[in-house]
Amino acid sequence: MSGTAAPPTYRVQGSDLALTRYAGTPSAAPLMAADSWGSLDIQVVPGGRGGLPLPGPVQDLGAISGRENLAQALTLRLLTAQGALEQLGHPQYGSRLVTLIGRSNDQPTRNLARLYVIEAVQQERRVKALTALSVTPAPGQPDTLQISLTVQPVNDADPLSLTLDVTL
Secondary structure: OOOOOOOOOOHHHOEEEOOEOOOOOOOOOOOOEEEOOOOEOOOEEEOOOOOOOOOOOOEEEOEEEOHHHHHHHHHHHHHOEOOOOHHHOOOOOOEOHHHHOOOOOOHHHHHHHHHHHHHHHHHOOOEEEEEEEEEEEEOOEEEEEEEEEEEEEOOOOOOEEEEEEEEO
């Protein structure tokens, strides 16, 4: 055994289907960013790895793991209405951010958004700590909150930052 530390592993962060369009697909937006409520979709990637060869271009569902999976999980948790998965046995999953739709982009609304983000991030077992949180008006979009957060993932020395825009 050598004296050098092994590179960090992100197995604790898990793997999943790539659901957000920013999870590994080329985009002008940073990898760990999402915008507003309707931006989620299943990522399609080149397929055909294994099995019988098929004619023409083969598509398959994308998968992500590690830090990208945690970023996607946080995005989905924040953009899912709390209680929406109650019938699936997850009554506390999600956040209360959707309750802000229709409100003014003022300081009381931004304070509520901060509270709702804190509540939702505390539910995520793969997050050791929320280390930074900023809720500001999105530049040039008076009806949109820009939420930026940094978390310390479990079993990972590097913080993970995430930014998303939420239209009120």
